[in-house]
Amino acid sequence: xxxxxxxxxxxxxxxxxxxxxxxxxxxxxxxxxxxxxxxxxxxxxxxxxxxxxxxxxxxxxxxxxxxxxxxxxxxxxxxxxxxxxxxxxxxxxxxxxxxxxxxxxxxxxxxxxxxxxxxxxxxxxxxxxxxxxxxxxxxxxxxxxxxxxxxxxxxxxxxxxxxxxxxxxxxxxxxxxxxxxxxxxxxxxxxxxxxxxxxxxxxxxxxxxxxxxxxxxxxxxxxxxxxxxxxxxxxxxxxxxxxxxxxxxxxxxxxxxxxxxxxxxxxxxxxxxxxxxxxxxxxxxxxxxxxxxxxxxxxxxxxxxxxxxxxxxxxxxxxxxxxxxxxxxxxxxxxxxxxxxxxxxxxxxxxxxxxxxxxxxxxxxxxxxxxxxxxxxxxxxxxxxxxxxxxxxxxxxxxxxxxxxxxxxxxxxxxxxxxxxxxxxxxxxxxxxxxxxxxxxxxxxxxxxxxxxxxxxxxxxxxxxxxxxxxxxxxxxxxxxxxxxxxxxxxxxxxxxxxxxxxxxxxxxxxxxxxxxxxxxxxxxxxxxxxxxxxxxxxxxxxxxxxxxxxxxxxxxxxxxxxxxxxxxxxxxxxxxxxxxxxxxxxxxxxxxxxxxxxxxxxxxxxxxxxxxxxxxxxxxxxxxxxxxxxxxxxxxxxxxx
Amino acid sequence: xxxxxxxxxxxxxxxxxxxxxxxxxxxxxxxxxxxxxxxxxxxxxxxxxxxxxxxxxxxxxxxxxxxxxxxxxxxxxxxxxxxxxxxxxxxxxxxxxxxxxxxxxxxxxxxxxxxxxxxxxxxxxxxxxxxxxxxxxxxxxxxxxxxxxxxxxxxxxxxxxxxxxxxxxxxxxxxxxxxxxxxxxxxxxxxxxxxxxxxxxxxxxxxxxxxxxxxxxxxxxxxxxxxxxxxxxxxxxxxxxxxxxxxxxxxxxxxxxxxxxxxxxxxxxxxxxxxxxxxxxxxxxxxxxx
Numbered sequence: 001x002x003x004x005x006x007x008x009x010x011x012x013x014x015x016x017x018x019x020x021x022x023x024x025x026x027x028x029x030x031x032x033x034x035x036x037x038x039x040x041x042x043x044x045x046x047x048x049x050x051x052x053x054x055x056x057x058x059x060x061x062x063x064x065x066x067x068x069x070x071x072x073x074x075x076x077x078x079x080x081x082x083x084x085x086x087x088x089x090x091x092x093x094x095x096x097x098x099x100x101x102x103x104x105x106x107x108x109x110x111x112x113x114x115x116x117x118x119x120x121x122x123x124x125x126x127x128x129x130x131x132x133x134x135x136x137x138x139x140x141x142x143x144x145x146x147x148x149x150x151x152x153x154x155x156x157x158x159x160x161x162x163x164x165x166x167x168x169x170x171x172x173x174x175x176x177x178x179x180x181x182x183x184x185x186x187x188x189x190x191x192x193x194x195x196x197x198x199x200x201x202x203x204x205x206x207x208x209x210x211x212x213x214x215x216x217x218x219x220x221x222x223x224x225x226x227x228x229x230x231x232x233x234x235x236x237x238x239x240x241x242x243x244x245x246x247x248x249x250x251x252x253x254x255x256x257x258x259x260x261x262x263x264x265x266x267x268x269x270x271x272x273x274x275x276x277x278x279x280x281x282x283x284x285x286x287x288x289x290x291x292x293x294x295x296x297x298x299x300x301x302x303x304x305x306x307x308x309x310x311x312x313x314x315x316x317x318x319x320x321x322x323x324x325x326x327x328x329x330x331x332x333x334x335x336x337x338x339x340x341x342x343x344x345x346x347x348x349x350x351x352x353x354x355x356x357x358x359x360x361x362x363x364x365x366x367x368x369x370x371x372x373x374x375x376x377x378x379x380x381x382x383x384x385x386x387x388x389x390x391x392x393x394x395x396x397x398x399x400x401x402x403x404x405x406x407x408x409x410x411x412x413x414x415x416x417x418x419x420x421x422x423x424x425x426x427x428x429x430x431x432x433x434x435x436x437x438x439x440x441x442x443x444x445x446x447x448x449x450x451x452x453x454x455x456x457x458x459x460x461x462x463x464x465x466x467x468x469x470x471x472x473x474x475x476x477x478x479x480x481x482x483x484x485x486x487x488x489x490x491x492x493x494x495x496x497x498x499x500x501x502x503x504x505x506x507x508x509x510x511x512x513x514x515x516x517x518x519x520x521x522x523x524x525x526x527x528x529x530x531x532x533x534x535x536x537x538x539x540x541x542x543x544x545x546x547x548x549x550x551x552x553x554x555x556x557x558x559x560x561x562x563x564x565x566x567x568x569x570x571x572x573x574x575x576x577x578x579x580x581x582x583x584x585x586x587x588x589x590x591x592x593x594x595x596x597x598x599x600x601x602x603x604x605x606x607x608x609x610x611x612x613x614x615x616x617x618x619x620x621x622x623x624x625x626x627x628x629x630x631x632x633x634x635x636x637x638x639x640x641x642x
Numbered sequence: 643x644x645x646x647x648x649x650x651x652x653x654x655x656x657x658x659x660x661x662x663x664x665x666x667x668x669x670x671x672x673x674x675x676x677x678x679x680x681x682x683x684x685x686x687x688x689x690x691x692x693x694x695x696x697x698x699x700x701x702x703x704x705x706x707x708x709x710x711x712x713x714x715x716x717x718x719x720x721x722x723x724x725x726x727x728x729x730x731x732x733x734x735x736x737x738x739x740x741x742x743x744x745x746x747x748x749x750x751x752x753x754x755x756x757x758x759x760x761x762x763x764x765x766x767x768x769x770x771x772x773x774x775x776x777x778x779x780x781x782x783x784x785x786x787x788x789x790x791x792x793x794x795x796x797x798x799x800x801x802x803x804x805x806x807x808x809x810x811x812x813x814x815x816x817x818x819x820x821x822x823x824x825x826x827x828x829x830x831x832x833x834x835x836x837x838x839x840x841x842x843x844x845x846x847x848x849x850x851x852x853x854x855x856x857x858x859x860x861x862x863x864x865x866x867x868x869x870x871x872x873x874x875x876x877x878x879x880x881x882x883x884x885x886x887x888x889x890x891x892x893x894x895x896x897x898x899x900x901x902x903x904x905x906x907x908x909x910x911x912x913x914x915x916x917x918x919x920x921x922x923x924x925x926x927x928x929x930x931x932x
Contacts, residue, residue: 335757341836342754349747349807356804357769360780440661443654458662464915466865468883469904472890473668476897482684484701491697577773579868601775611779618776
């Protein structure tokens with residue numbers, strides 16, 4: 001079969017594939033954008049109704065409130081149910097079975113908690129003069145069914161919460177996207193046609209045909225995306241009109257009922273249409289006229305969240321195009337076909353590693369540049385970006401101690417204190433491990449010693465036991481009241497020690513535990529190395545008149561070095577990251593003074609819920625380990641040459 | 643001369659016995675606690691003003707009354723049986739998945755020369771440097787919050803299996819490299835496919851190495867505490883390590899149950915470890931020793 005010439009050209013394939021991907025991704029992105037705008041619009045309408053409701057009952061007594069609540073539900077059919085909670089009291093409810101007013105029941109405690117949360121949020125916002133905490137909580141568990149909770153104010157004072165379930169499935173409130181699928185298909189085939197006429201050389205240098213192909217790609221992709229952006233703005237403007245119409249309709253009903261007067265002044269702000277911090281959005285005026293009916297700055301603002309992703313898509317498309325027109329893709333495909341077996345075998349492990357190791361790693365680093373906590377993690381990523389602030393807070397805080405009348409008080413939460421403890425912890429543990437391991441290995445290596453095998457098996461036991469169990473066992477043995485270690489101290493007439501109350505004693509508990517479980521590794525490694533030293537070297541040295549110290553210094557230690565150094569490197573990294581011992585024995589007591597870097601990062605993430613700060617902390621730990629690794633390879637390379 | 647030598651050995655024996663007692667004491671202490679039939683952390687109730695010998699009796703790791711009630715109760719009255727079962731299932735699933743992933747990847751690295759091979763091996767090695775806590779937060783957000791795999795076996799299993807991959811791949815690759823290529827060549831000439839060779843020739847020949855890989859994967863899952871405590875929030879889904887901490891962490895102090903549970907959990911791994919330690923040691927140091 002003979003292929004037509006244009007089918008063999010890279011420009012044809014390059015434009016085809018890259019545009020297909022770019023257009024498809026863009027189309028998908030715009031669909032997601034429209035959904036996002038619809039969601040925002042739904043929430044705006046729900047919040048608007050909730051704000052109106054809260055304002056309408058804000059200066060009345062309990063009976064009047066109950067009456068108004070029932071009336072409002074009658075003329076506002078979107079409201080499925082609503083309740084008003086004041087302190088521990090259920091003031092009003094549209095559900096007759098609730099028999100309001102009454103005290104809250106035990107299983108309604110979440111309402112009371114939510115009320116306290118909103119009170120704190122409101123007071124913090126007012127106290128600090130900066131609006132940082134949401135005072136409106138919106139949930140949409142089923143599409144179209146929105147639950148809004150917001151403060152219930154009585155004469156301007158916080159009294160409780162209003163919770164409203166709102167139904168938004170009426171067709172008039174949904175904006176539609178009139179979509180034409182023809183445009184992207186037209187663009188696609190147009191570009192293909194261009195690609196068919198271009199004849200780029202197969203060489204790896206720029207030529208006019210390649211430039212034309214790139215231009216054709218950019219032209220088609222940007223044209224389509226600009227058209228979609230305009231469309232998206234149109235969608236937003238239409239949505240804003242729907243909201244405005246809905247506002248006017250509702251406001252007239254409130255006006256008629258005499259609860260809230262309708263201000264017919266296009267210049268005054270709309271107090272119903274607010275964000276989740278109860279700040280007016282200023283997108284529609286108090287008289288219901290939309291302040292931004294034409295294409296304008298606001299519509300562009302509201303749709304600009306999509307632009308960074310568009311750029312990413314364009315860069316991806318250009319990348320694919322370049323790969324193809326410069327012939328890399330062809331070669332990659334050929335290599336892939338040739339080694340298909342290898343890739344099939346490697347794929348499962350590689351996919352696993354990418355999804356669960358490399359992606360999370362990159363994600364963790366990215367997280368370090370945000371201010372993500374448990375409470376704002378649903379916000380879009382770019383809104384959480386704060387640059388290097390976390391690293392500045394960690395590394396730039398030199399508030400190590402405070403001078404008071406009673407002397408110096410150390411700031412245990414400071415990064416440098418924790419780093420100091422971590423280094424001290426690593427050095428002392430590795431020192432103990434190596435010393436004890438070396439002594440025992442030397443002892444076990446003595447010729448003619450009986451029972452070597454038994455000693456070896458018994459001494460290796462601490463290594464075999466899972467280390468979290470070891471840690472908990474030692475925690476029990478250090479028990480300040482009943483622990484055996486205090487019993488031993490008292491046996492010799494000493495005072496019992498409250499191990500976890502003092503900085504030094506608490507540090508000792510960790511070192512004792514870790515020393516106990518880490519010496520067998522060193523012992524085994526050193527013993528193996530000792531046994532591989534030929535005996536005749538010692539004999540020769542003895543003949544030459546070397547004493548025991550000289551034999552140790554000039555034969556044993558130099559021959560141990562190649563084994564000992566990797567083992568020490570390994571054990572430094574292990575000890576540096578030894579989460580279980582610190583976490584389970586002392587828990588970093590007292591007051592976090594004995595926290596090492598990894599346990600501190602854990603507590604920041606899972607006890608304080610400061611995910612981003614903890615991620616930045618972990619990134620710093622990673623950089624320290626990386627620096628250590630580089631330093632260590634340099635050193636071992638330098639010593640190798642001797 | 644002969645006298646001096648025995649004297650020196652007596653000193654050595656004294657040192658070694660000292661250290662052996664230190665190494666064994668916590669083990670005996672847990673054993674004594676597990677057979678004591680009580681929950682308190684002290685083995686003996688001391689009188690108000692105890693004498694030297696009464697205190698000495700208190701530190702001897704021998705229970706006041708021998709009883710197996712801690713074992714029977716931790717099994718029947720506490721959820722420990724359930725936690726142990728969770729651990730068994732998770733560890734076995736991790737072993738199967740981990741061995742499968744490691745075998746296929748190690749085989750490709752050992753037998754094929756393809757573009758990206760060196761990069762791939764290096765990436766496996768580099769990934770060992772990523773600190774656990776840096777991985778913990780994103781994994782928590784991805785697995786628990788996004789994929790909603792918290793409180794499930796599968797969430798922990800896939801994470802454990804991938805954590806174990808790099809070590810297993812490096813070890814298995816080393817072993818595969820020692821299997822002569824001639825065997826495969828003759829099989830290819832006889833018309834065997836790649837899959838047949840892998841399945842019928844390589845895997846059976848590599849049985850010892852696969853056993854070590856399996857053991858390593860199993861122990862990774864069996865002894866893991868941090869991820870399990872973060873992923874498994876509901877008590878019914880705890881693994882044995884999280885459960886054992888539950889007995890004595892925070893404000894609870896059921897030391898008897900903890901001791902009995904620890905003995906049950908440790909026994910299989912200690913036996914396996916003592917049997918296979920020399921392979922693990924060679925695997926650990928193989929990469930670093932020239």
